[in-house]
Amino acid sequence: MDLIKELISPAEPKDMLQDIITFKQHLSDQKDGDWDSDSQAIWLKNMIPSYLWKNWKHTLTEAGFTWPKFLKHMKYHTRDMKRLLEMQINWDEFTSLLKKTLDEDTKRKPSTIN
Numbered sequence: 141m142d143l144i145k146e147l148i149s150p151a152e153p154k155d156m157l158q159d160i161i162t163f164k165q166h167l168s169d170q171k172d173g174d175w176d177s178d179s180q181a182i183w184l185k186n187m188i189p190s191y192l193w194k195n196w197k198h199t200l201t202e203a204g205f206t207w208p209k210f211l212k213h214m215k216y217h218t219r220d221m222k223r224l225l226e227m228q229i230n231w232d233e234f235t236s237l238l239k240k241t242l243d244e245d246t247k248r249k250p251s252t253i254n
Contacts, residue, residue, distance in 0.1 A: 143243035150195040152231035189214045
């Protein structure tokens with residue numbers, strides 16, 4: 141299965157991304173010590189992974205992914221999610237990166253998707 145072709149990038153969730161940016165700013169304003177506001181905001185309610193999973197669930201489950209496996213994969217894209225929120229990359233670039241690495245994972249031995 142070629143996930144790069146199979147996974148269609150969903151519409152950019154602009155309101156959701158703005159909510160995360162606003163929350164990140166709120167956390168930054170409250171920052172005291174070692175508080176990682178970037179990571180906390182990015183992983184708020186798993187909003188970005190949940191949105192993608194909702195749109196890609198059918199295809200990803202056919203490729204052998206489960207929600208926990210997908211979340212594990214997404215944690216390696218925390219930096220990319222940060223870049224997305226800082227507008228260093230756009231939504232299409234972000235989803236293209238994800239699709240590429242998801243596709244690479246499926247082309248390895250099945251046990252490595254874990």
